[in-house]
Amino acid sequence: MMRSEPRALQLNEHGQLKHFLTLDGLDKTILTEILDRADSFLSMGEQSVKKVPLLRGKTVVNLFFENSTRTRTTFELAAKRLSADVINLNIETSATSKGESLLDTLKNLEAMQSDMFIVRHSDSGAAHFIAEHCTPNVAIINAGDGRHAHPTQAMLDMLTIRRHKGRFDGLKVAIVGDILHSRVARSQLQALTTLGVEEVRLVGPKTLVPKFFEEMGATICHDLEAGLKDVDVIVMLRLQKERMKGALLPSEGEFYRLYGLTEETLAWAKPDAIVMHPGPINRGVEISSEVADGAHSVILNQVTNGIAVRMAVLSMAMSGQLQRDSGEDEK
Amino acid sequence: MKLRIQNGRVIDPSQDLDAVTDLFIDNEKVAAIGEAPDGFENAEIIDATGKWVLPGLVDLAVALREPGQTQKGNIATEGRAAVSGGVTTLVCPPDTNPIVDTSSVAALIQDKADEAGMANVFPIGALTKGLAGEQLSNMMALTDAGCVAVSNHRYPVVNTKVLSRALEYAATHDLLVVFHPDEESLSEGGCAHEGLMSTMHGLAGIPEEAETIALMRDLLLVEKTGVRAHFARLSCAKSVEMLADAKASGLDVTADVAVHNLLLTDQILSRFDGQYHVLPPLRGDEDRLTLIEGIKAGVITAICSDHQPHEKMAKIAPFAATEPGMANVEVLLPLAMELMDEGDLDLSTLLSCLTCGPANCFGLEAGSLSVGSFADLIIFDSTARWQWTHHNRKTKGHNSPYFGTTLTGQVIATFISGQQVYRLA
Missing domain, CATH: 2.30.40.10 (Urease, subunit C, domain 1)
Structure with missing residues (x-):
């Protein structure tokens, strides 16, 4: 039995989203639709009544196998603003029986007639796995799987870029830091390439920026100055403290000296460059406090945009699920 | 009769x-x-x-899962699967529970195989006690109990002095040693070939150097000790080149490859389907093609199923969390026949790699229909043309991407x- 391709797995027969697993295989039209819809939700967020009834009567389960406060909270807020009922489940997994407990958990939640699972898991491909093993009318939203993908984070970053720059073509974007372990960087690279920016530079030492990313359309820079020169957008990634143990880096201090974003290094970028970070920030490890809190930083806008993008994705996937159902009824 | x-x-x-x-x-x-x-x-x-x-097939890698893992398979079920696939002689690895490091376990496997009356079963004994890479196993007792070779399977012998001595000891008694070249510090935690596909999909990679560094160490020690050596489950282009060089310089070593490494590449990983999780991993197309060239050049003389049956749950998990291996012994021949089109292998070479080729690697009296055999x-x-399904399968294993x-x-x-x-x- 051959498994379906991710592309086919997340789209219904009309080419609409029914899951949101990865940006791989999604075209510019769908990505733009997500951004447009998020834009309209953003203006709604400024109003005093922030709710729309798009997910009324639907049960959304936040299924987090990995800890995350910010992502879970913004997903919860997004679902609630769409009038869904939301359940949060934080599930600790033992390394040995991961697969079994995952499937058992899913079967239980299915039996509770949930309509949507928002999943975060430490294994790459976990969201695909769940989409394949769930009853087909549950929408699966990937909130981060291993090193593989974090598509809503990437889309909120795209929204942030579009709102500040007004376009994608002609932009130069630098993503700096631990690319190897970053699902955010992978999804950002796919989004930026699809939306047609001029150049995506991945910046870091060889231990954290494997050469294979070049084949995915990125330019690799091992020198921060070359990487930041004339860029419009800088994305700093969080450096996990564990990376020192795996002999990937000598020390936080050396990393900061070579790749840290400070007021001095920021000057290499265009004067109107924006600085983004998926959070949480390690001040003094990858970014200085002055820059994080400075005029170029759009880090808090990212959080606001995150709610809007997640509302857009949740409502689109749910409508893709319903369209699919009615399509089947016609047959 | x-x-x-x-x-x-x-x-x-x-x-x-x-x-x-x-x-x-x-x-x-x-x-x-x-x-x-x-x-x-x-x-x-x-x-x-x-x-x-045709001569009955000789498969150098069929895990029977007995003793110790009978939820995955047993000697009777996997023996039946083997003969239904035309495999009349099979070699089984020492990684059972208990491990084949005592003559009683070796004897148990053969007794059960005789009782089942299916394929001829030849166990490989452990090179070190408990496959722990520390103390030598009783290699001669294992040999006397019917083991046709000794090996540490995919468990590394980290201490090179221990490995060197194990090889010297094996050479003393002219035993065959089977190597699964793998530098654990490089492969540990990995589940896919290190390359574009693993990078793109965020799967921890296993670089080709995990195989080639270990292979180079093993070849140097084989040369030094003069031990009879067989290299199992090669997966990299570079390994084929290294082995060809070693043979050209006079080293008398043999090698095999798993049929799936000849048919599939890491392109398939985009599905995140754990059925394709194998060790060594499916590598790039250049690796696949070079392995086929290695067969044509006689560097690799055996194709095996690398049969590793699993219970259903072993594969129902995200990719990295699944257990590695496929259970393909009963379709070894039709899968291998695809190589005639896919890899431009001629029928005689192909059948040789499934019969007399593997038999000669291990010095087994099998794989030939000459008069007196x-x-x-x-x-x-x-x-x-037929469909292999979960229903008509003979193996107890649920794991093959070829079902259906x-x-x-x-x-x-x-x-x-x-x-x-x-x-x-």
């Missing part, structure tokens, strides 16, 4: 034979090919018109020592 298998296309690479002819079996052995010897007037006749008559043979319908696919070529009957042990229903 006398048997005449008549009018089949008898193909036996061990004697360069490919002819439509009759095969005569007297008692357990091949009595003649072509003309009937005296006394065959009243022999039982099996008509093989339009079919192939044991009559281990199969009748094969090379054009039959249509295969070309099917084993009709299998004979071991002249006795029919399998017939297609």
Whole structure:
């Protein structure tokens, strides 16, 4: 039995989203639709009544196998603003029986007639796995799987870029830091390439920026100055403290000296460059406090945009699920 | 008992034979090919018109899972799967529970295999006690108990001095050592070939150096100790080149490859389907093509199924969390036949890698239909199109990406020592 391709797995027969697993295989039209819809939700967020009834009567389960406060909270807020009922489940997994407990958990939640699972898991491909093993009318939203993908984070970053720059073509974007372990960087690279920016530079030492990313359309820079020169957008990634143990880096201090974003290094970028970070920030490890809190930083806008993008994705996937159902009824 | 298998296309690479002819079996052995010897007037006749008559296949890598992991398979079920796939002789790895590091475990496996009456089973004994890489196993006792080789399987012997001494000891007694070259510090935690696909999909990679660094160390120690060596499950282009160089410089070593490493590449990873999680991993297309070239050049002389049955749950998890391995012993031949189109391998070379080739690697009396050999043979319908499914499978294993696919070529009957042990229903 051959498994379906991710592309086919997340789209219904009309080419609409029914899951949101990865940006791989999604075209510019769908990505733009997500951004447009998020834009309209953003203006709604400024109003005093922030709710729309798009997910009324639907049960959304936040299924987090990995800890995350910010992502879970913004997903919860997004679902609630769409009038869904939301359940949060934080599930600790033992390394040995991961697969079994995952499937058992899913079967239980299915039996509770949930309509949507928002999943975060430490294994790459976990969201695909769940989409394949769930009853087909549950929408699966990937909130981060291993090193593989974090598509809503990437889309909120795209929204942030579009709102500040007004376009994608002609932009130069630098993503700096631990690319190897970053699902955010992978999804950002796919989004930026699809939306047609001029150049995506991945910046870091060889231990954290494997050469294979070049084949995915990125330019690799091992020198921060070359990487930041004339860029419009800088994305700093969080450096996990564990990376020192795996002999990937000598020390936080050396990393900061070579790749840290400070007021001095920021000057290499265009004067109107924006600085983004998926959070949480390690001040003094990858970014200085002055820059994080400075005029170029759009880090808090990212959080606001995150709610809007997640509302857009949740409502689109749910409508893709319903369209699919009615399509089947016609047959 | 006398048997005449008549009018089949008898193909036996061990004697360069490919002819439509009759095969005569007297008692357990091949009595003649072509003309009937005296006394065959009243022999039982099996008509093989339009079919192939081949030596029984020799598979160097079939995990039987017994003792210790019978939820995955057992000697009876996997033996039945083997003969239904035309495998009449199989070699099983030492990684059972308990491990094959005592003669009693080796004997148990063979007793159970005899009782099952299926394929001829030859265990590999552990090179070190508990496969722990620290103390030498009782290699001679294992050999006396029927083990055809010793190996540390995929468990690394981290301490090179221990490995060197184990090889010296094995060489003293002219034992065959099977190597699975793998530098654990490089492969640990990995589940896919390190390359574009693993990078893109965020799967922890296993670099080719995990194989080649270990292979280089092993080759140097083989050269030093003079031990008889076989290299198992090669996966990288570079390994083929290194082995070819070693052979050219006079080192008498052999090698095998798993059939899936000849058919599939890491491109398939985009599905995140754990059925494709194998070790060593599916690598790039250049690796795959070089492995096939290695077969053509005689560097690799055996193709095996690397049969590793699992219970259903072992594969129901995100990719990295699944257990590695496929259970393909019963479709080894039709899968290998795909290489004639895919890899431009000629039939004789291909069948040699499934019969006399692997038998010669391990010095087994098998894989040949020459007069006087044991009559281990199969009748094969090379054009039959059939579907292998969870329902008609013989293995206890649930894990193969080939379930549900249509295969070309099917084993009709299998004979071991002249006795029919399998017939297609």
